[in-house]
Amino acid sequence: MLPMESTTNIAPGQNDCETSETNFVWSWWPSWRPTSMSLLKTVESKILACIQNDLWARFVTLPNHDRIWTLTITNKTARKPPDEAAKTPLVMVHGFGGGVGLWIRNLDALSRSRPVYAFDLLGFGRSSRPHFPSDPNKAEEQFVNSIEQWRESVGLENMILLGHSLGGYLATSYAIQYPSRVSHLILVDPWGFPERLPPQTEESSSKEVLKRPGPPRWVKGVASVLSHFNPLAVIRAAGPWGPGLVNRFRLDIKRRYEDLFDDDTVTQYIYHCNAQSPSGEVGFRAMSEGLGWAKRPMLHRVHLLSPKMPLTILYGAQSWVSSSSGEEVVRIRNQDSTEVKLIEDAAHHVYADQPHSFNEAVENICNTVD
Secondary structure, three states, X not given: OOOEEEOOOOOOOOOOOOOOOOOOXXXXXXXXXXXXXXXXXXXXXXXXXXXXOEEEEEEEEOOOOOEEEEEEEEOOOOOOHHHHHHOOOEEEEOOOOOOHHHHOOOHHHHOOOOOEEEEOOOOOOOOOOOOOOOOHHHHHHHHHHHHHHHHHHHOOOOEEEEEEOHHXXXXXXXXXXXXXXXXXXXXXXXXXXXXXXXXXXHOOOOOOOOOOOOOOHHXXXXXXXXOOOOOOHHXXXXXXXXXXXHHXXXXXXXXXXXXXXXXXXXXXHHHHHHOOOOOHHHHHHHHEEOOOEEOOXXXXXXXXXXXXXXXXXXXXXXXXXXXXXXXXXHHHOOOOOEEEEEEOOOOOOHHHHOHHHHXXXXXXXXXXXX
16 A cells, blocks of 8 residues: 555645755755755655555654654554554654665554554654754753654653664653653664673683784774764765765665665665654764764663563674673563564664564564553
C-alpha cells in the first residue's frame, strides 16, 4: 500500500520541501550539491511503497514549530483493530545518518500484533533541522525534549522504545528522564556507552612494555583538520560527486537491501538524508569526541534507569560495537531486569543484516509486555 501523507498540523509558512535550518556553513552551496528535500521525499516514497500493511506518514509539529517526520504502521488484516490498538506501541529510533526508510525490512513484520511508530530524529531525514548548541548536555537535552514533545503530540501514554546506535543512546537518556512512558527499553548496538580509554590502557600488564609507534605526522595532521568538521562533511563537500561517493563506500548498506531494490535506491536515500545542511549531525558532534566516543558515556548514568524498567540489549555478533558494555550494564543493574542477546551473522546494522532473527527477537520482547 502506498503511503498516505498528511500535512495536518504543519506550522504556517512551512512546506514539505522546506528545511528549517539557517546559518550553516554549507547553506550557500545548494546548486553544488544535487539534493533537496523534494528528492529525499521521492526516493523515500519508493522505499515506503514496499510496506504491505496500513501506513500513515505525516509531519508531527512540536510546540516550537519544529516538525518530526513520522510513520505509523498498523496491521490491516487484524480482525479486531481495537485489540491491536490496546497493545503497547513499538517506537523505533534510528541511528546516526539514518532515517525511517532503513527500517523497511522490519516495519511489516513488527506491526503484525501492535502499532509501530518510526520517526526521523530532529535534525535528520525529513524532520526539521534546527540549530543545535555546542554544549554536549544541551545538545542531548534538545534531542530528548523533542522525543518527549513528539510523544505528547502523538498522544502515546507509554511505549516500547527501541533505539539503534545513536538512537539507543538517546532512547536510554529519554528512559532515564521519563521512566513512566517506557514499558520496555530495547537497545540495538547502542553507541556512546563505554568511556574513552586512554592510550596507556592498551599496554599489557607486563612490566616490560614496548611502546608502539604512533601514526605518521601527516596522519595526525589530517585527523586534526577533520576534527574541525562535521562527520559527514565530505559528502556535502563532494558536490555532484557525492551520490557516487556514497554508492561506492556504502556498498555494505546497498547489499543489505538488494533483495528489495536492484538499483541505487538505498544509497540515494542515505545520500539525500545526509547531503542536506547538517543539524542533527552538529548535535551529534557536540556530544561525541575522538572516533565516536561519547563525551557523557551512558555507562556512567545507566544506574539511573528505573530498576523496574525491563531492558534488552541486542548486539550483532560481528559488530564493531562491543557487547562488553551490555555485560557491564547487566552488572550495574541486575540480571532479572536486564538481558543481552547476540544476533549471529550480523554486524552493526543488525536489523538489516539479519532481519528475520532481529524481527523475531523484538517481537518476542514486545510479547512480554502485552
